Amino acid sequence: MIAVKFFASLREQFGKSEIQVDSAEPLTVAQVWALACDNAPLPSHILMAVNMEYSNENRLVQEGDEVAFFPPVTGG
């Protein structure tokens, strides 16, 4: 299982904060997005993290990894 998390406006937009994606083979972050979001296009401004570190859509992920998608940050 690959855990997929959504935050802030993206969580509200998709109506879910976390789902699991199943794959026998490694997937790119972009493929994880497509599986998790019913092939919705990946918005250009969206940020991505793999195992809590910033990543990009071409990064390969596998069983046990955690992938997160979120909008630009606004802390501080």
Place this chain on the structure above:
Amino acid sequence: MKVEVTENEFNPWTSLQAYEDTLVAQHGKCGAVATFVGTMRDEGKTVQRLFLEHYPGMTEKYLHGISETALQRWDILDTLIIHRVGEMLPGDTIVLVAAWAGHRAPAFDACRFLIEELKSKAPFWKRETVGEGARWVNGIN
């Protein structure tokens, strides 16, 4: 080095004093402390409340990472970051950043680096309550 993400209201000045009190080993070496305190605005009394969401785990990891980078990049003695999450009201402190150094230049530079990196990349999101509705603060610059 200390990083804290808290749902509790905090007073930045007493928090600064409390951490300063733990730095006994640095007394005599420290000649400068630079601090940044960020506070919630009401934007002309239009914003009633603020909710700050974050990514538990990644937030702390990111803030520890920039603190370690600052300690390696500049000649500083210690750093402190405290960031509030959850519900808050205008006037509440959102963030405290501080850097201790022998001299003012690295203290200022490291403090500036920490708050700029935090604001541009740490996974926090602000949602403002305005009148009867709420809106996510737009982070696209």
